[in-house]
Amino acid sequence: MTSFLKELANEMSVTAAAEVPGAAPAPAKMAVEHLNLFYGDFQGLRDVNLTFPENQVTALIGPSGCGKSTLLKTLNRMNDLVEGCRVEGSVLLDGADAYRTLDATDLRRRVGMVFQQPNPFPMSIYDNVAFGPRSHGVRAKADLDVIVEESLRAAAIWDELKDRLKKNALGLSGGQQQRLCIARALAVQPEVLLLDESTSALDPISTAKIEELIGQLKERYTVIMVTHNMLQALRISDKTAFFLLGEVVEAGDTDTIFSAPIDPRTADYVAGRFG
């Protein structure tokens, strides 16, 4: 019921790709404006304009190589690691320019990321979750204990792991590792959570758990996820942006994108006719 009302409210404020950001009543947590990205001579993203509303799940969909993961890595500047990568235009977090005003490490603390492959550190479960807070200056054991428990609870894995926090994280199953990575990302209290095909390496049961988790996480975080799985986008996202060859073809409410897309290419893709 409430989600229906929310969707109704969102419908009033569809932020289409080309529209001026900020015009929508739903506050935009992050936005990209006239974003062009180059890997050497190759242009990976072409004039991308998108807004990511606060406390909503935005899904980026499109065929492989369309630039959706590239955009995600631009949002927390992980693309900085790629040699020859050049970004034009602006990425905004609460209106502040992520490339000119904000420090990269500060940005990444506020914009957390979960990768496609679960990548827990080769240390204990506890140390994995405590790594971020420790690195940012939390020293007291009691404080760390609280953060670890809260983060694991938020990632819906506390009950499974509470008795073996000292065990090496690499001994967990893939699904557990990925939820541990979500917990690790949450432990630094980010504002935005980026998920890069975070369920693609997992079995259906683990995927279902993480999807359910994402639905809960949006109450506290702004979630932006890349997915190859259109049903997944349909199930858990509020907004969807469809990418093709580095461009945003269409963006808007997930329901609209899937049921009444404007662009015929979107219609073909969501109907499974290519990709």
Added chain:
Amino acid sequence: MLFSLLNVPPASASTAAGSGGAGAPGAGAGLAAAGVPAAARVPKRRPHVLREGAARALFGTAAALSIAAVALICLFLLANGVPAMAEIGLPEFLFGTTWRPAHDLYGIFPMIVGSLYVTAGAMIVGVPGGLLTALYLSRFARGRTGSFLRSGVELLAGIPSVVYGFFGLVIIVPFVRLFGPGTGLSVLAASLILGIMILPTVITVAQSALDAVPARYYEGALALGVDHEHAVFKVVAPAAASGIMAAIVLGLGRAIGETMAVVMVAGNMPIIPDSLLSGVRTMTANIVLEMGYAADLHREALIATGVVLFVFILLITMLLNVIRKRGEAR
């Protein structure tokens, strides 16, 4: 191979021998060969088997030769050394503090202690610098600086030990002499020169361990908003811990076995050193200094010194294997 032969029906056993020879697991190869019509494979089989047999014999001989060398060395050491140990008496030999062959006193305790002191000193000098250099080369150096330094390290590995010894004699010994009494031929000088000599071993082994750490650990750390240094020291380096330990142990082995450079700068008195500036004789130096003129029991006592050294090296190698196994287990 025997296993695969036993697992296969007699008719196709020879086919399985041909295909299983490539090292495929016995049972799987047998099943695969059994599924193929025998006639289709028979004409091609003979030259294949012959070539494989020849290669197998060649590699087998090479492997056998190196094993035989190790076995012969062991045999020689034990056959010559153990009787001497028995004649001198094992406690007197290992823990006797006086080495005076002219009086038939063969206590090598000063040399054991000397080797341990000098090796420990080399570790203190070489390991921290070597590990930090490896971290720098693996995670900080870029472009031309990096490749310049890397070739510098390779060059360091290629310098003959007598040249290190000469460098030590001309530069380090006079430098040590500034710090106090004595000639400068000392534990300190030997430690410094050995510390430099183990650098290439420590650096290259540690660096390859660091290079092998998957990028996803580093990226995972960065994505949590920590900076490069923090990610390298707190995530990448611990992830390479077993490789780094292996680097240290290999450096240890290199230091304890080094002879020429140590002889040139250590002073070589067979006494238990009482300070860093005191002269010292290692087990290796003991052997090389006296082997030229030793005879009878004296000669055998030197070989027995080699046995003790060999035991140390063996322990170090076993330690290394344990570390590697642990690394793989992770």
